Amino acid sequence: MNAWPLWEVFVRSRRGLSHVHVGSLHAPDAELALRNARDVYTRRQEGVSLWVVPSSSIVASDPGERDAFFDPAEDKVYRHPTFYDVPEGVEHL
Amino acid sequence: MHFEELLAGDGRVEPRDEMPDAYRRTLVRQIAQHAHSEIIGMQPEGNWISRAPSLRRKAILMAKVQDEAGHGLYLYAAAETLGVDRADLLDQLHGGRQKYSSIFNYPTLTWADVGAIGWLVDGAAIVNQVPLCRCSYGPYARAMVRICKEESFHQRQGFEILHTLAHGAPAQKAMAQDAVDRYWWPSLMMFGPPDDDSTHSAQSMAWGIKRFSNDDLRQRFVDMTVPQAEVLGLTLPDPEIRWNDERGHYDFGAVDFTELFEVIKGNGPCNRERMAHRVAAHEDGAWVREAAAAYSAKRAEAAA
Ligand SMILES: [Fe+2]
Ligand SMILES: [Fe+2]
Numbered sequence: 246m247n248a249w250p251l252w253e254v255f256v257r258s259r260r261g262l263s264h265v266h267v268g269s270l271h272a273p274d275a276e277l278a279l280r281n282a283r284d285v286y287t288r289r290q291e292g293v294s295l296w297v298v299p300s301s302s303i304v305a306s307d308p309g310e311r312d313a314f315f316d317p318a319e320d321k322v323y324r325h326p327t328f329y330d331v332p333e334g335v336e337h338l
Numbered sequence: 339m340h341f342e343e344l345l346a347g348d349g350r351v352e353p354r355d356e357m358p359d360a361y362r363r364t365l366v367r368q369i370a371q372h373a374h375s376e377i378i379g380m381q382p383e384g385n386w387i388s389r390a391p392s393l394r395r396k397a398i399l400m401a402k403v404q405d406e407a408g409h410g411l412y413l414y415a416a417a418e419t420l421g422v423d424r425a426d427l428l429d430q431l432h433g434g435r436q437k438y439s440s441i442f443n444y445p446t447l448t449w450a451d452v453g454a455i456g457w458l459v460d461g462a463a464i465v466n467q468v469p470l471c472r473c474s475y476g477p478y479a480r481a482m483v484r485i486c487k488e489e490s491f492h493q494r495q496g497f498e499i500l501h502t503l504a505h506g507a508p509a510q511k512a513m514a515q516d517a518v519d520r521y522w523w524p525s526l527m528m529f530g531p532p533d534d535d536s537t538h539s540a541q542s543m544a545w546g547i548k549r550f551s552n553d554d555l556r557q558r559f560v561d562m563t564v565p566q567a568e569v570l571g572l573t574l575p576d577p578e579i580r581w582n583d584e585r586g587h588y589d590f591g592a593v594d595f596t597e598l599f600e601v602i603k604g605n606g607p608c609n610r611e612r613m614a615h616r617v618a619a620h621e622d623g624a625w626v627r628e629a630a631a632a633y634s635a636k637r638a639e640a641a642a
Contacts, residue, residue, distance in 0.1 A: 260344075260349050260352060260476065261479065261480075323491070324401050324488075326491045328491070329491070329494040329495060329498050330498070331494065332569050335566055335569050336565065337562035338497055
């Protein structure tokens with residue numbers, strides 16, 4: 246059994262982009278988690294910034310509840326611009 | 339990397355980077371004002387949700403107003419990356435120490451106003467916001483990318499409302515024309531004072547917060563809107579609008595900026611009403627925030 250806590254790793258691949266989840270690792274504390282994340286996930290200069298977050302701090306939606314959870318957005322097609330007929334020849338709309 | 343080097347290379351500044359205090363203050367002021375505008379901007383259109391002419395229009399309008407609330411939240415979150423607190427920004431709005439866009443101090447007198455707002459006000463906002471997607475401050479730029487994606491349905495639904503009215507009965511067409519007559523000039527004012535009188539512009543351009551001047555963006559808006567008005571069969575209330583072949587742009591009349599400055603000072607038709615409504619909504623919501631905090635404290639206690 247692994248006594249070290251699990252950390253989720255997020256990498257910003259370059260300035261201007263947001264941090265994106267890339268995976269996780271075990272480490273005894275935050276500082277080592279950062280160092281290990283650097284070695285595990287950015288050996289080829291994949292990033293310019295790293296975040297590590299204790300996995301136990303992440304609250305996730307329940308996969309079993311997925312349909313009920315996301316359904317409300319399903320019938321709202323009018324949120325998309327393609328829902329509207331634009332008369333022929335109209336630009337910049 | 340050093341701040342100046344970053345800007346020189348068109349790089350993005352991220353929250354943990356060093357940045358001049360004035361840059362940080364300018365961003366906080368601008369992003370907060372932008373966030374406040376999204377939130378106050380729900381009021382003029384919210385006024386028509388219960389009276390939308392069909393279920394379809396009502397669902398669309400609710401979705402749009404809900405989007406504006408979301409835009410406010412994205413932007414408050416972007417401002418918070420600069421070390422300020424949302425509750426504090428709201429206090430400053432409520433105390434009149436921070437502003438919101440003047441356009442929301444005009445009333446929505448008829449259903450056609452909802453169309454004019456979507457077409458003209460969201461249209462002008464898009465012209466202002468698209469260049470902000472390349473703003474030098476990363477979190478603001480990324481918030482703007484999300485917002486711009488959502489704006490395009492806003493403008494289209496407004497155009498559709500006006501198109502329907504303008505091709506309906508004479509009274510409906512007159513209502514659409516009246517709304518455009520009232521919203522046209524205030525929409526042009528959304529781009530701010532002319533370049534010569536714009537105090538913050540030059541510095542914001544140098545910092546890569548602003549990419550185009552107020553007058554350039556205003557011209558861009560006029561150029562895209564005039565042909566759209568023709569399709570609608572509505573006239574824009576400016577006899578000086580005509581195509582200028584030499585410039586490759588539409589000429590248009592002088593904007594009365596004394597009106598803009600009066601509205602900014604608090605003397606627009608709805609300034610008091612908008613602020614009173616906002617403050618009341620905040621105060622009436624206090625019990626919800628307190629109840630949520632009490633509930634989570636109780637659950638934490640039960641779990642312990
Ligand atoms: Fe918005
Ligand atoms: Fe909008």
